Amino acid sequence: MSKPLLPAPPVLLTFLTALLILLGAGHLLPQSIGEVRFWALDAPRYLSIGWTAAAAVAATLLFLRLQPKPGAVGTAEGGTTASLSPGRGATLLWLTLPLVLFVVLRSEYAFLGDNFLRVHEAERGLSSPNEVGIMAIFHLGTRIARSHDWGDARGVITLVSWIAGALFVAVTLAFARRSAQPGLVFSGLLAGGASLLFCGYVEVYPLVLAVGAASVHFAWRAARGDSPPWIAILLSAAAIALHRIAIVWAPVAVLPILLAPGTTVPRRALWLALVLPWILGITAVVATPLGGGLLLPLFGGNNPHYQLLSAARLSDFLNAQWIGSFAGALLAPVALLQVLRAPSIDRPTLVLGAAWYLPFVVLFFFRPTLGGADWDVLALASPFAALFALTVLPPAVPRAVVALSLALALPWIAAQHGDPAVARVRDLIRTDRGDYYRTHPPEMHLAMLFGSNRRFAEQEEELKAGAARFPKDPRYPYNLSALYRLQARWDLAETFATRSWQMERAYLPPVDVLYDVFRETGRREDQLLAGLALLEAYDSQREAVTKYLSERRIEQIRSEVEALRHLLPPETGPH
Numbered sequence: 001m002s003k004p005l006l007p008a009p010p011v012l013l014t015f016l017t018a019l020l021i022l023l024g025a026g027h028l029l030p031q032s033i034g035e036v037r038f039w040a041l042d043a044p045r046y047l048s049i050g051w052t053a054a055a056a057v058a059a060t061l062l063f064l065r066l067q068p069k070p071g072a073v074g075t076a077e078g079g080t081t082a083s084l085s086p087g088r089g090a091t092l093l094w095l096t097l098p099l100v101l102f103v104v105l106r107s108e109y110a111f112l113g114d115n116f117l118r119v120h121e122a123e124r125g126l127s128s129p130n131e132v133g134i135m136a137i138f139h140l141g142t143r144i145a146r147s148h149d150w151g152d153a154r155g156v157i158t159l160v161s162w163i164a165g166a167l168f169v170a171v172t173l174a175f176a177r178r179s180a181q182p183g184l185v186f187s188g189l190l191a192g193g194a195s196l197l198f199c200g201y202v203e204v205y206p207l208v209l210a211v212g213a214a215s216v217h218f219a220w221r222a223a224r225g226d227s228p229p230w231i232a233i234l235l236s237a238a239a240i241a242l243h244r245i246a247i248v249w250a251p252v253a254v255l256p257i258l259l260a261p262g263t264t265v266p267r268r269a270l271w272l273a274l275v276l277p278w279i280l281g282i283t284a285v286v287a288t289p290l291g292g293g294l295l296l297p298l299f300g301g302n303n304p305h306y307q308l309l310s311a312a313r314l315s316d317f318l319n320a321q322w323i324g325s326f327a328g329a330l331l332a333p334v335a336l337l338q339v340l341r342a343p344s345i346d347r348p349t350l351v352l353g354a355a356w357y358l359p360f361v362v363l364f365f366f367r368p369t370l371g372g373a374d375w376d377v378l379a380l381a382s383p384f385a386a387l388f389a390l391t392v393l394p395p396a397v398p399r400a401v402v403a404l405s406l407a408l409a410l411p412w413i414a415a416q417h418g419d420p421a422v423a424r425v426r427d428l429i430r431t432d433r434g435d436y437y438r439t440h441p442p443e444m445h446l447a448m449l450f451g452s453n454r455r456f457a458e459q460e461e462e463l464k465a466g467a468a469r470f471p472k473d474p475r476y477p478y479n480l481s482a483l484y485r486l487q488a489r490w491d492l493a494e495t496f497a498t499r500s501w502q503m504e505r506a507y508l509p510p511v512d513v514l515y516d517v518f519r520e521t522g523r524r525e526d527q528l529l530a531g532l533a534l535l536e537a538y539d540s541q542r543e544a545v546t547k548y549l550s551e552r553r554i555e556q557i558r559s560e561v562e563a564l565r566h567l568l569p570p571e572t573g574p575h
Contacts, residue, residue, distance in 0.1 A: 116452035165198025192325030324382025331389035371434025
């Protein structure tokens, strides 16, 4: 008697009920309860009902596609799964379809994290010590693109994101081909929200994640005995050269060398390996003052709302895991419990477990500067959580969870476009408790984000709201004056620059705006006085002034002031 093509009605009904609850929660849940936030679920509220319906249909189709086929060969756990055809045409299809989706679902705005900052750094060849390699690639690509008139820094970073996506898809296919349930593994790795990193995302992490995944793949193969271990080590070194965050995967690359082929790790040693990273993390946090800037304090610190175990911080961390891969967040702990029930663990399973567990523990202690907006670094372990779970657990439950993960990921990615991105980022930032927002109130940060994306009406709105809430803060009238300067609205630029300067006479940025206002309106004497004030401040406080004005800008002002000295009569000099 043959098996039915569709799952039994109760199974399908249970899945559809869970799907409805999951998508409905995004519309019905409040954005936060106290300091606990639910941003991993809320993307549907910013989209039309069509997107919610599309996510539901896509998830349902994936769920049905991953059902056992009649006559399929059983897995080791007794289940059956659809397989990926090894043919060349099928391989091309599996490689290109996700890439097409990455381009179609392109992340249009740089509204989260330090995205737009990366563009400026790529243009100027700047970077922090942690990301020298990837920023060097961005800078070189920008120079080449500009020399051939191919595009700008943002376009280069977007292209690198897509290239990283191509590499990640290839690694995902390689993992799937060698697994007992290829369709499930392939879908599970790509159906999480971490795939946003490959949708033209403007940040440093996409290529790091892709190369890190390749390193884990070859470490897994080395543990299985079908690849030399040095490939994984070289790829791990390459990932670390791109960004130091990849150090957390370095132990995974050397595991096949540390353990002889055929070695298994007994349960007692595994428990020690699970507990030790937490002990080291807590020790580092307590022993280092305030975590040394990289780790969150366990208690104390300057921000009581965002400590290691505070509700705001814990909810952001869990949200990042949830959105990175719902399947991984839900199933990896279950898979870990199953592994712990066995008397020992083999080398390949140990490699995949470590690829999730070590980064997960390290990132738990990490201090996110922007709170939930730093979701991309907090979620870097998510794809490996899904990979570990889907290779350990039998396929019955993971099929539904992978499909539900897709239902969450599609609205999340779609909400990075247009007006939904504007509305969503406003709500996300206004409820953020991260350290950055203690010195940059939400209105200030939102104004910066909107300005970087040329959403000037929204930028003006936020700056006016900030000026009303903080009437003594000179940054708001200054930024309004800078916006009006950009729009050549010289009367408003002068009004707000003057207001800012009168609040704080030592604050130089509004003087720079006034210099341009006087130049454009032909008021040469006032232009000369403003220029002399800027140059005098630069000559006496060079380091402070160059935080606001570039050396190139200073030289421009200097040359124009010298010209004005000769053109204007002596009595127009400084008083």
